[in-house]
Amino acid sequence: MKNRIRELRKAMNMTQEELSQKIGVSRQSIIAIESGKYNPSLELAYHISKVFDLKIEEVFIFEEEGEE
Numbered sequence: 001m002k003n004r005i006r007e008l009r010k011a012m013n014m015t016q017e018e019l020s021q022k023i024g025v026s027r028q029s030i031i032a033i034e035s036g037k038y039n040p041s042l043e044l045a046y047h048i049s050k051v052f053d054l055k056i057e058e059v060f061i062f063e064e065e066g067e068e
Contacts, residue, residue, distance in 0.1 A: 001061065002036065004060075004061070005030070016031060016034070023044065023051060024047075025044065033048075
């Protein structure tokens with residue numbers, strides 16, 4: 001699953017550390033999510049989307065298997 005977290009975070013002049021504090025996870029978790037190495041739970045995705053005042057599907061881009 002792709003995401004727009006880095007793009008949205010930079011648009012708000014927010015560091016990974018600031019985002020991690022707002023949603024209650026480690027900075028390393030933000031790094032892993034941004035790089036696509038970790039897909040957040042639905043609850044975490046919800047919290048991230050709320051920070052940016054967007055819907056989950058505006059932050060995370062789900063791709064069917066085989067799609068790229």
